[in-house]
Amino acid sequence: MTIVLHRFPISHFSEKARAALDFKGLEYRIVEHQPGPEQIAIYRLSGQRKLPVIEHDGTVVADSTEIALYLERTFPDRRRLLPEDPSARLEVLALEAQLDDTLGKSGPLVWLRHAARDERYLDALGAATTPLVSAGLRAMAAVVPIAEARLGAVQRRLDEAERTLRATLADLCARLETSRYLVGDEPSLADIAAVTLVHPLKFPPSRGLFRPALAGASVHSIVEHPDLAPFFDFRDRFYRDHLQ
Ligand SMILES: N[C@@H](CCC(=O)N[C@@H](CS)C(=O)NCC(=O)O)C(=O)O
Known part of the structure; x- marks a missing residue:
């Protein structure tokens, strides 16, 4: 299933998560949000108010580092974000x-x-x-x-x-x-x-x-x-x- 990336348009942490998806060559769809009342929906989705958040196969992951580690665990055959050594x-x-x-x-x-x-x-x-x-x-x-x-x-x-x-x-x-x-x-x-x-x-x-x-x-x-x-x-x- 295509990964959904929720982001704020010019957010640097959102860009970090997007770059991790690109780096691993994964398909994804971006959903744009605006800071403010829309964050209620982010809270409902992820239990916290910040972006980035991804959705993948029923799993919701918040935080750019957690997202990168999730992608590394879930797609080990794609280009590695972390060295083997x-x-x-x-x-x-x-x-x-x-x-x-x-x-x-x-x-x-x-x-x-x-x-x-x-x-x-x-x-x-x-x-x-x-x-x-x-x-x-x-x-x-x-x-x-x-x-x-x-x-x-x-x-x-x-x-x-x-x-x-x-x-x-x-x-x-x-x-x-x-x-x-x-x-x-x-x-x-x-x-x-x-x-x-x-x-x-x-x-x-x-x-x-x-x-x-x-x-x-x-x-x-x-x-x-x-x-x-x-x-x-x-x-x-x-x-x-x-x-x-
Ligand atoms: N540690 C988080 C930080 C995320 C973060 O601070 N996101 C900002 C946008 S760059 C945010 O959602 N701010 C809205 C708020 O604090 O309500 C990560 O790595 O994703």
């Missing part, structure tokens, strides 16, 4: 968990901070999403710079998120100087986490985009920074070579 496997799982915690949490805050000041990006998103998503982002974009200027705690939180994001991406660039992929010379779930958790900072060319016009829309001050650009080059190559 136990120590490499542990390293992939540890890096993936670390990236969920660092990029997963800091990415949206840094994105919000920079997107709020980037008219080109907000226009691109407005043209390529729904009126509701676009209006929500415009409202947040109006509030973030004011909150940051007036509330020290908000500014400190955004500064900390930005330090975390930049340090994490710099660490990934350093790893890629000595190996082809983040753990060794084969692509794995660690790469999938890294390349997808930066999703709205620069939308990749991918058939999985909510709207094709999103491809390339990016927060310029982050993705074009000379220290961080090599990671986004890796990201684009990874999509071209391993994901659709």
